Amino acid sequence: MGTYRDACKSGQFVVSGEVGPPKGTNVARMLHDIDLLKDKCDGLNVTDNQSAVMRLGSLAVSAEIVRRGGDPIFQTTCRDRNRLGLQSDLLSASFCGITNVLCLTGDHPVVGDHKQAKSVFDFDSVHLIQCCKKMNAGTDWEGNALDGGTDFFVGAVVTPEADPLEPQMYKFACKVEAGADFFQTQAVYDMDNFQRFMEQAREIYAGTDVKMMAGLVVLTGLGMAKYMNRAVPGIFVPDALLEELGSVAKEDQIKKGMEIAARHIAFLRDNKVCDGVHVMAIGKEEIIPEILDMAGVVR
Amino acid sequence: MIISKKKPFEEVAEDLEGLSRIVILGCGECATATRTGGPEEVAEMKAKLEELGKSVVFTEIVHTGCHELDVKRILRQAKDQVGDADGFLILSCGAGTQAARAATDKRVIPGCDPLFLGNIQRSMDFMEKCSHCGACIIDDTGAICPITRCAKGLVNGPCGGTSHGKCEIDPNMDCAWTLIFAQLKREGREDKMTKINPPKDWNVIRHPAELMDRGPDKQKMGKEV
Numbered sequence: 281m282g283t284y285r286d287a288c289k290s291g292q293f294v295v296s297g298e299v300g301p302p303k304g305t306n307v308a309r310m311l312h313d314i315d316l317l318k319d320k321c322d323g324l325n326v327t328d329n330q331s332a333v334m335r336l337g338s339l340a341v342s343a344e345i346v347r348r349g350g351d352p353i354f355q356t357t358c359r360d361r362n363r364l365g366l367q368s369d370l371l372s373a374s375f376c377g378i379t380n381v382l383c384l385t386g387d388h389p390v391v392g393d394h395k396q397a398k399s400v401f402d403f404d405s406v407h408l409i410q411c412c413k414k415m416n417a418g419t420d421w422e423g424n425a426l427d428g429g430t431d432f433f434v435g436a437v438v439t440p441e442a443d444p445l446e447p448q449m450y451k452f453a454c455k456v457e458a459g460a461d462f463f464q465t466q467a468v469y470d471m472d473n474f475q476r477f478m479e480q481a482r483e484i485y486a487g488t489d490v491k492m493m494a495g496l497v498v499l500t501g502l503g504m505a506k507y508m509n510r511a512v513p514g515i516f517v518p519d520a521l522l523e524e525l526g527s528v529a530k531e532d533q534i535k536k537g538m539e540i541a542a543r544h545i546a547f548l549r550d551n552k553v554c555d556g557v558h559v560m561a562i563g564k565e566e567i568i569p570e571i572l573d574m575a576g577v578v579r
Numbered sequence: 580m581i582i583s584k585k586k587p588f589e590e591v592a593e594d595l596e597g598l599s600r601i602v603i604l605g606c607g608e609c610a611t612a613t614r615t616g617g618p619e620e621v622a623e624m625k626a627k628l629e630e631l632g633k634s635v636v637f638t639e640i641v642h643t644g645c646h647e648l649d650v651k652r653i654l655r656q657a658k659d660q661v662g663d664a665d666g667f668l669i670l671s672c673g674a675g676t677q678a679a680r681a682a683t684d685k686r687v688i689p690g691c692d693p694l695f696l697g698n699i700q701r702s703m704d705f706m707e708k709c710s711h712c713g714a715c716i717i718d719d720t721g722a723i724c725p726i727t728r729c730a731k732g733l734v735n736g737p738c739g740g741t742s743h744g745k746c747e748i749d750p751n752m753d754c755a756w757t758l759i760f761a762q763l764k765r766e767g768r769e770d771k772m773t774k775i776n777p778p779k780d781w782n783v784i785r786h787p788a789e790l791m792d793r794g795p796d797k798q799k800m801g802k803e804v
Contacts, residue, residue, distance in 0.1 A: 359731075363778065385731060385733065385738040385739070385740075386731075387740065387747065388730050388731060388740070388747060388748045390730075390748045391747060391748060399731065401731040401732050401733065402778060402779075402781070403778050404731075404733045404734060404735050404778070405735075405738075406735040406736075406775055407735075407777070407778050410775075437739060438739075439739040439741075442737070442739065442741055443741065443742065443743050443744065444741075444744060444757055444760070446760060446769075447736055447737050447741075447756050447757060447759075447760040447772065448736070448737060448739075448741070450736055450760070450769070450772035450773060451735060451736030451737060451772075453773055454735050454736060454772075454773065454775050457773075457775060458775060466739055513739065513740045513741060513742035513747050514739050514740075514741070514742065
């Protein structure tokens with residue numbers, strides 16, 4: 281298996297998956313998911329206290345993926361650590377053989393399970409990208425020389441269905457300017473909207489080597505799809521997909537959701553809408569290989 | 580204006596356990612405007628403490644409760660009444676409470692929970708718009724402070740949590756960056772959104788902050804000390 285960075289640079293259609301560390305030390309299920317996905321995807325995201333819920337850390341799990349021969353994409357948020365903590369963890373990541381970093385703001389503690397926690401946000405996601413680039417150039421944030429720099433492939437996120445979209449696109453431009461190498465988008469379901477977003481995005485990153493991956497969260501049922509629409513900022517599931525899911529019995533809806541995901545992967549690849557996809561099946565990672573098969577993704 | 584709220588009376592009563600001769604100080608500025616330590620609240624507290632069997636030996640509304648010289652002068656002038664007091668209950672923000680701390684060695688008890696620096700939008704309707712971050716950047720953000728009004732204090736545009744122009748932590752709260760962008764657009768200055776702002780220099784306001792300004796040679800603040 282090559283690396284995520286190699287896949288991105290090769291011009292092939294890139295596929296990444298995602299692993300959510302457990303809340304606790306029982307890692308059997310997660311290790312099973314890692315082993316299942318590590319050779320089917322070009323890279324595996326590891327979430328960082330996702331949804332502001334305290335869990336096993338993304339650094340340790342990313343390191344485990346390296347040990348198992350996969351290529352982790354180390355998600356790092358600005359919520360829990362100040363600039364000292366972030367940089368120290370980035371050096372630790374490099375030490376562990378982790379080369380892909382996804383720089384995120386992080387959800388606010390109030391939406392998670394430690395609502396009284398003090399949030400940090402000393403850096404924002406743009407600063408974190410700039411910081412990775414400085415460390416790649418051999419210095420820390422303050423410009424102090426590092427005794428051995430890093431070699432990170434630096435990622436960021438963007439929300440194509442943000443409302444309003446304009447300020448989001450300005451932030452996207454800041455992230456491009458800060459030096460992001462790749463983007464994974466928030467989950468998209470409306471392919472027309474996404475194509476329009478990509479036209480705008482391309483104007484912004486024209487002349488750079490930025491790679492764009494569409495985020496796809498598999499719809500596992502009509503209830504879940506409606507919930508995503510209602511409760512998750514920046515996600516829009518069009519009526520046509522809701523009807524499609526609702527057209528089959530409840531127990532068959534997951535199959536329908538998998539078909540939709542596979543269809544979107546194939547559409548994005550065959551029409552060269554973007555450079556790859558980031559496929560998430562939050563808590564149901566075992567269905568990812570079948571989706572990739574259905575989409576004709578071969579590794 | 581410093582916005583505070585009254586502590587529950589039970590909590591105050593518990594803090595005053597074992598104390599019998601009480602001084603109550605209010606504040607003529609913020610605590611009066613927020614109705615937490617003005618004349619009415621001080622009189623109400625006096626009555627409640629007397630119901631508990633305590634003796635309220637002196638009450639006063641300090642003109643500016645955080646003015647340490649004011650507090651010292653008032654207590655000095657009232658030394659006959661306050662001399663044998665064993666507890667000072669302060670109905671104001673924490674600055675007022677600690678102004679009393681600077682004026683007496685006896686027990687000082689806070690009667691309010693200080694909340695934030697707030698704008699008065701209308702009577703008893705306060706909103707935090709500035710958080711004293713030490714270096715104002717709102718010339719470039721349409722005079723709307725992202726440090727304060729964005730729940731995450733982000734300085735380079737919105738996070739992915741914006742939903743219909745509202746914040747991920749509260750669907751009734753405006754996303755600061757939605758407001759900022761709309762204002763910059765009105766001013767024809769959307770290009771300000773392309774500027775990458777550096778992270779804040781928190782050393783400028785490291786605690787405890789102190790400023791002494793008695794002319795250009797004698798100013799000191801934060802890291803300039």
